[in-house]
């Protein structure tokens with residue numbers, strides 16, 4: 001079983017590193033193969049909205065080439081669990097995390113179908129990774145916390161994870177270790 | 192100080208539905224005697240110097256109109272990056288007005304109002320902007336900005352957007368608040384069950400044949416194990 005951790009911390013802010021460390025340790029102890037990327041240390045260019053991953057080279061981003069994104073996209077497609085780490089940014093993802101998420105567009109097909117009364121894209125692959133999204137904030141603003149959970153719910157409607165979960169922690173909270181373990185157990189990632 | 196700064200947040204840059212909306216709004220505002228500056232975030236973020244110029248323009252603007260697409264149910268990377276920079280630099284924009292105009296690919300504007308608009312609202316309140324309303328436009332690809340089309344080039348398909356931009360221009364010129372509006376670009380008849388199903392079927396077929404033109408299968412699985 002493969003876990004892929006995408007750490008979307010901004011340059012100069014390493015507050016998410018301790019959560020990445022806990023996740024790596026717990027998952028490895030649970031028998032997972034874990035790979036992590038600190039996104040701001042990689043060369044990742046941003047999506048340009050050209051749709052070449054749909055109409056020219058289906059499934060492969062060729063609009064923005066030659067950076068580190070393709071390796072991450074390929075690994076995301078084959079992971080069993082994808083873990084997003086981000087600072088809570090007005091209730092959403094950090095720019096660093098958002099940059100790679102946009103490059104995942106080709107993991108879906110352009111064709112649309114109706115799900116729950118709304119248009120959504122059709123799956124390209126049979127299976128997709130489950131998603132755990134963890135955000136941290138200096139001060140917890142309940143509206144932002146709820147927005148983040150809703151964002152991950154909505155995003156999951158478009159990404160087909162078998163399971164998904166979003167949590168927000170206060171930076172430096174001493175209970176993080178236990179809560180992270182709790183999430184993994186709840187999601188049956190650890191026994 | 193500029194009256195209005197239009198920030199275009201499309202990662203496509205100048206050939207985008209956001210640009211087409213921005214160009215149209217710009218001329219409506221100028222017709223009403225307002226001074227308008229328009230910047231493309233994508234073109235400004237390329238160097239530190241241009242980024243600083245954009246931030247200066249933001250702090251000089253009485254009102255900022257953010258015109259951008261929806262990407263993955265929220266802001267595109269370049270827009271989030273800009274919001275982070277504004278927050279990090281603690282730009283003093285208190286009591287200035289902020290109004291996002293967001294378009295998305297799916298026909299339903301609910302994709303935009305669910306999370307992206309509340310994120311913009313949270314941003315505005317944290318930074319100190321006065322919220323001047325918002326517009327969510329479903330079916331934004333119908334504006335054909337990707338092919339360089341302007342709102343006046345697409346006839347009736349642009350009617351609803353044009354009407355709404357007129358209202359926004361009146362509101363900005365009159366200094367009053369617009370409400371939070373959401374609509375679908377297409378005429379309502381396109382949304383009736385059978386026609387909507389037909390349009391979706393044709394759209395799906397179009398993608399298939401585009402891929403075939405490039406010698407590829409639209410449902411290829413290049414990363415399958």
Ligand SMILES: Cc1cc2nc3c(=O)[nH]c(=O)nc-3n(C[C@H](O)[C@H](O)[C@H](O)COP(=O)(O)O)c2cc1C
Pocket residue numbers: 047048049050051102103105158201202203206207208209210259260261262263264265294295296297298302330331332336337
């Ligand atoms: C990476 C990416 C993610 C997108 N995510 C969404 C989405 O979540 N919901 C949606 O309705 N449209 C989505 N779209 C479609 C765009 O919102 C749509 O193409 C829009 O009309 C582009 O506007 P622009 O030309 O101003 O950039 C996405 C497009 C891209 C390239």
